[in-house]
Amino acid sequence: MAKAIKKQALGRGLSALLKDPDNDIRSIEDNNADKVIGNIIELDIDSIEINPFQPRTNFNEESLQELATSIRELGVIQPITVRKIEFNKYQLISGERRLRASKIVGLDSIPAYIRIANDNESLTMALVENIQRHDLDPIEIALSYQRLMEEINLTQEQVSDRVGKKRSTIANYLRLLRLDPIIQTGIRDGFISMGHGRAIINIEDLDVQTDIYHQIITENLSVRETEAIVKKYQEQLRGIVSPALPKKNKEFSIPENYTRSFGQFFGTKVDIKVSNNGKGKISIPFHSEEDLNRIIKLLEN
Incomplete structure (x- = not known):
């Protein structure tokens, strides 16, 4: 993370500049204002106050802990943004979750963008x-x-x-x-x-x-x-x-002895047919009402 370290070192130098009471930067007309605008600057966390008009009041504790873990391992990836309100005092504009998570980790400073007047x-x-x-x-x-x-x-x-x-x-x-x-x-x-x-x-x-x-x-x-x-x-x-792929039906044929056994049992020629989908039917013919009653009795027994 060489790039991030380099930027933070630069930010600390600018932070020292902002702590010089004889060169307090309050607007873009002041000396060294051009060094502040657009740059990332390391600010003491204690010098930053929460915006009283922040509409968000509830912060998910579990989410904050996850962010704190990330900051502990990687540092603050996205700097917060603050407004300069007086010498070495700033008010948060955006990044309250990052600020809160940084406090959980115990950081003394945080990278920030500073907005100044006009x-x-x-x-x-x-x-x-x-x-x-x-x-x-x-x-x-x-x-x-x-x-x-x-x-x-x-x-x-x-x-x-x-x-x-x-x-x-x-x-x-x-x-x-x-x-x-x-x-x-x-x-x-x-x-x-x-x-x-x-x-x-x-x-x-x-x-x-x-x-x-x-x-x-x-x-x-x-x-x-x-x-x-x-x-x-x-x-x-x-x-x-x-x-x-469509399942292929398992092919099988009716053994001849099955047909013969059915025929012997019912005393008539029994026809057994199987379709391509594996289903089938058994046909038992009868020649008269008397023959039908005979077959029914065989089934009942």
Whole structure:
């Protein structure tokens, strides 16, 4: 995870800059504001307060514990976003689950994007410029698209116009953020490609996602092979099975002694027939009412 470590080291340097009371950055006109806008910065968790207008109040404890486990192993993959409200004090804009899970783990700091006064246009320019770079991995690009939508309130169509990409391209990148964090890290570190990720995202179960991810790595699977695995899993999930071949009926013939025994018993020639599907019938002829009564008595006895 070399890339993530490098970014966090840079973030700590910027964090020290923000703690200098003589150079407090409050708007884009202030010195060093350009170093803050669009960058990931390590912030002390204790300096961040929850947004009092956050509409979400209930957080699934089991889900938080799972996220905490992921953060303990991989770190915070997606930085939170905060608003600077005063010197070294910030208010959460998005990422409360990540913040809560980081506190469960016992982290002292967390990577964050900082919004400052009147920075909308500057942030848009910084993000668009960042997206145009050639050294970004797919997850970094997806996060930039997400920020343009969430923080600047742009639609996918508007993001498409700003960055000069098709809306479908924007959507494909954003879908990667629904992958399990382990897989997102794998894409960032180059273990699998975006194509692999796009195939896996069609599965909602995160445990199944990670199982296929490990299979891709251990067996060095191509994107096409991964798509085949995903398709097979989805077919099994929907109960789709290959049409079974029609069962072939077991052929058998009536032994001659059976016919002879029936004839001897009823005192008349008995006809036994078997159809192709294995079913059959026994015909017992009679020549008069008296003959019929005789046969009935034989059956009753």
